[in-house]
Amino acid sequence: MMMSLIGLGSSQLSSNFYATKCPNALSTIKSGVNSAVSKEARMGASLLRLHFHDCFVQGCDASVLLDDTANFTGEKTARPNANSIRGFEVIDTIKSQVESLCPGVVSCADILAVAARDSVVALGGPSWAVQLGRRDSTTASLSLANSDLPAPTLDLSGLISAFSKKGLSTTEMVALSGGHTIGQARCTSFRTRIYSETNIDPNFAKSLQGNCPNTTGNGDNNLAPIDTTSPTRFDNAYYKNLQVKKGLFHSDQQLFNGGSTDSQVNGYASNPSIFCTDFANAMIKMGNITPLTGTSGQIRTNCRKTN
Ligand code: HEM
Numbered sequence: 001m002m003m004s005l006i007g008l009g010s011s012q013l014s015s016n017f018y019a020t021k022c023p024n025a026l027s028t029i030k031s032g033v034n035s036a037v038s039k040e041a042r043m044g045a046s047l048l049r050l051h052f053h054d055c056f057v058q059g060c061d062a063s064v065l066l067d068d069t070a071n072f073t074g075e076k077t078a079r080p081n082a083n084s085i086r087g088f089e090v091i092d093t094i095k096s097q098v099e100s101l102c103p104g105v106v107s108c109a110d111i112l113a114v115a116a117r118d119s120v121v122a123l124g125g126p127s128w129a130v131q132l133g134r135r136d137s138t139t140a141s142l143s144l145a146n147s148d149l150p151a152p153t154l155d156l157s158g159l160i161s162a163f164s165k166k167g168l169s170t171t172e173m174v175a176l177s178g179g180h181t182i183g184q185a186r187c188t189s190f191r192t193r194i195y196s197e198t199n200i201d202p203n204f205a206k207s208l209q210g211n212c213p214n215t216t217g218n219g220d221n222n223l224a225p226i227d228t229t230s231p232t233r234f235d236n237a238y239y240k241n242l243q244v245k246k247g248l249f250h251s252d253q254q255l256f257n258g259g260s261t262d263s264q265v266n267g268y269a270s271n272p273s274i275f276c277t278d279f280a281n282a283m284i285k286m287g288n289i290t291p292l293t294g295t296s297g298q299i300r301t302n303c304r305k306t307n
């Protein structure tokens, strides 16, 4: 008994945290996600990415959701987030439903973790038991968002160290990168790759150039699917694309470029169920990055601002 009370960090989270405190919390979140994803499939991708961008900055504490104000600087203007992360209105809607059900009980950080899982499921991917009991930060970090969220220009060694800094292994990094099986990216995130790199399928590069002009400032926000084959299906096509040099980002193609992670990409490309298992386990691990628990932090009433 004493041992479980003394439990450290992520071991304080549990999958039944809201079972008596707010029994309908999880079904309410699931309905909110399903309704948003049925209106726009891409929203599933955007919600998955929100959880990732939360957890890599100060841990999974909903810091990413805090709005900038005259006297508060959040993470939304960080380079990887600005003009890019989305889904805040969906989280607002879910939060207000959960608040009317159980005021002051369910954290924004937990809503992000559950919404990420439900998004993956809604798009045909694996499910997992989300660990719960995270609390919300009263702070955010623009500088950590700029330094710790991986850039699409990173080489394999940079990707490995960005994940290692968060306690995630190279194997987990390759599995989590499979999140790029869904969603869209802006021209500015892949322009250099499609005009200057040689480890890219030439026809793939040419077709992307049509909607992403070479000159910076032209079409910067034009979108392309990250998984060119099935952008609204959570499958293993991302890895199959890498095998034929159709990774959209420089960083994606780094996972299959003659280096140490090629064999894992081959494994996931040929065995989708191993990818799904590894992805689910790595998501649980990512969701355990330095949560606030116990009496740390707070349960925000409005995910965009502290109480
Ligand atoms: C491995 C290092 C990673 C890098 C360098 C990276 C980089 C990026 C970039 C540049 C974009 C496009 C942003 C834009 O152009 O607006 C993007 C989108 C996305 N990323 Fe990643 N990412 C990484 C890992 C992850 C992980 C671990 C996940 C989730 C498990 C993830 C999920 C997504 C999703 C779903 C989108 C599309 C979002 C949407 O359509 O709204 N990424 N990523």
Ligand SMILES: [Ca+2]
Pocket (backbone or CB within 6 Å): 053, 054, 055, 056, 057, 058, 059, 060, 061, 062, 063, 064
């Ligand atoms: Ca955070």
